[in-house]
Amino acid sequence: MKTFSVLILTAVSIAAQTKPLQELLDATVVATFEKFPTLKREELAITAIDLKEHGHPMTARYRGDAAIYPASVIKLFYLEAAHRWMEDGKIKDTPELRRAMKDMIVLSYNEATHYVLDVLTETTSGPELAPAEMEKWSENRNAVNRYFAARGYTNINANQKPWCEGPYGRDRMFVGKNYTNRNALTTDATARLLMEIAQNQAVSETRSKQMLELLKRDPMQKDDGEENQVKGFTGSGLPPGSKLWSKAGWTSDTRHDAALVELPTGKKFILVTFTLNHASDATLIPFVAKMFCANFP
Numbered sequence: 001m002k003t004f005s006v007l008i009l010t011a012v013s014i015a016a017q018t019k020p021l022q023e024l025l026d027a028t029v030v031a032t033f034e035k036f037p038t039l040k041r042e043e044l045a046i047t048a049i050d051l052k053e054h055g056h057p058m059t060a061r062y063r064g065d066a067a068i069y070p071a072s073v074i075k076l077f078y079l080e081a082a083h084r085w086m087e088d089g090k091i092k093d094t095p096e097l098r099r100a101m102k103d104m105i106v107l108s109y110n111e112a113t114h115y116v117l118d119v120l121t122e123t124t125s126g127p128e129l130a131p132a133e134m135e136k137w138s139e140n141r142n143a144v145n146r147y148f149a150a151r152g153y154t155n156i157n158a159n160q161k162p163w164c165e166g167p168y169g170r171d172r173m174f175v176g177k178n179y180t181n182r183n184a185l186t187t188d189a190t191a192r193l194l195m196e197i198a199q200n201q202a203v204s205e206t207r208s209k210q211m212l213e214l215l216k217r218d219p220m221q222k223d224d225g226e227e228n229q230v231k232g233f234t235g236s237g238l239p240p241g242s243k244l245w246s247k248a249g250w251t252s253d254t255r256h257d258a259a260l261v262e263l264p265t266g267k268k269f270i271l272v273t274f275t276l277n278h279a280s281d282a283t284l285i286p287f288v289a290k291m292f293c294a295n296f297p
Helices: 002-018 021-035 071-088 095-106 110-121 131-141 143-150 169-175 187-198 205-215 284-294
Strands: 044-050 058-062 243-250 254-262 268-276
Touching (some): 021 044, 021 284, 044 187, 058 187, 071 143, 071 187, 071 205, 071 243, 071 254, 095 110, 131 169, 187 254, 187 268, 205 243, 268 284
Antiparallel strands (some): 044 058, 044 268, 254 268
């Protein structure tokens, strides 16, 4: 098995020397399925963007348009929407909102996310509502969806508060009987959002830097607490000297990471990886990152 793994690594390394980004990602995906034989094709989605200093960034994808429950990665979308709306004067830039955004991204706290989404949509959780009130409430709660749809984002749903135990009251009504209105993201949409933040395309350069500061991680940190954002994710698979900005999330079924990486060589790329039904395996996403980084052109 060890010899076989070496052969895979060698094959991917050789391919990366001459092949474009899509073929590099394809080789990474092949190696991942070889390494994790119980992983099914529909249980993995990846989008990578090569952030070239000049010209248009190259994009590669594996099931990049698959709509998947996003876990805490949804918080990236609420963060960017908040900064856009503060910049436009639609919501106030307050110390309390800043504190909530920091706790939402740095520590991945759900309560902080609830506060941010309430501010963005002018909604609050609480008991069930009468049909007319619920219709108005639902329209407000879809404000973030309308914002991203207007910018050309497709196949995503960003209107729910993340939970551990389940939603209650009007939030339970809104998510639907069979959770049909759950949050959903694609790796394509998430990678695009990270690229726009990294390249100051969504908001001003000042606000982009503020968002990146919250997303900054230490890949060499051995233990980053209960709400870890490195251990078991992309940061664990990076070579020493790399820089990382990321938002990870997991549930009992999902394990995802959206990462902006700068290698020791100075080359930058975005790597967004979603996995299903392998949440307890903390080696899967780091393996994807390791294979991709080792052969990044």
